[in-house]
Amino acid sequence: MMTLAQRIKDIAELQGQFTLRSGKTSDRYFDKYRIESDPSILADLAQHMVTLIPAETEVLCGLEMGGIPIVTMMSHYSGLPAAFIRKQAKEHGTCRYAEGADLHNKKIVLVEDVVSSGGAIIDATNMLRADGIEVTLALCAIDRQTGGKEKLADHGVDLKSALTAADLDNAGQS
Numbered sequence: 001m002m003t004l005a006q007r008i009k010d011i012a013e014l015q016g017q018f019t020l021r022s023g024k025t026s027d028r029y030f031d032k033y034r035i036e037s038d039p040s041i042l043a044d045l046a047q048h049m050v051t052l053i054p055a056e057t058e059v060l061c062g063l064e065m066g067g068i069p070i071v072t073m074m075s076h077y078s079g080l081p082a083a084f085i086r087k088q089a090k091e092h093g094t095c096r097y098a099e100g101a102d103l104h105n106k107k108i109v110l111v112e113d114v115v116s117s118g119g120a121i122i123d124a125t126n127m128l129r130a131d132g133i134e135v136t137l138a139l140c141a142i143d144r145q146t147g148g149k150e151k152l153a154d155h156g157v158d159l160k161s162a163l164t165a166a167d168l169d170n171a172g173q174s
Contacts, residue, residue: 003171008171012034024146042070050078057107060080060083060111071111104133108128108133111140113140116147121157138152140162141161143164
């Protein structure tokens with residue numbers, strides 16, 4: 001039976017020249033949409049990530065856009081409410097950057113898909129902290145192991161990952 005790492009590697013790892021969110025280039029890319037659009041893999045990934053949630057957590061917060069499908073499934077399996085964190089406040093309707101469950105005075109955990117530099121998590125953390133919401137932990141599906149975990153630690157955010165680039169490198173090897 002294939003491991004989750006092997007399944008994700010098979011469906012989502014692409015080779016070529018890619019520009020990452022950080023602006024850096026890479027010859028390897030993890031296409032999160034291939035993971036998140038496969039119901040079986042998404043369900044298994046979310047169930048695995050639920051095991052990383054600390055017991056005191058009250059709200060799971062998925063980052064736009066890749067963290068949204070994952071956090072929705074994690075909410076389903078954990079029974080915890082979810083919130084959705086936009087990159088910036090919308091200019092219509094509620095004009096909020098955080099949608100869903102109320103975050104004030106709650107123990108929250110951020111949820112992201114793939115972490116390279118940690119920039120999206122840092123941006124969300126800065127917005128949340130400016131509103132008095134404490135952020136100390138982020139969970140991700142894949143840590144590319146390219147300095148994001150260390151950069152997040154410098155900002156007071158611990159990163160726990162379901163899988164790392166090394167896990168995917170070793171997938172299927174005996």
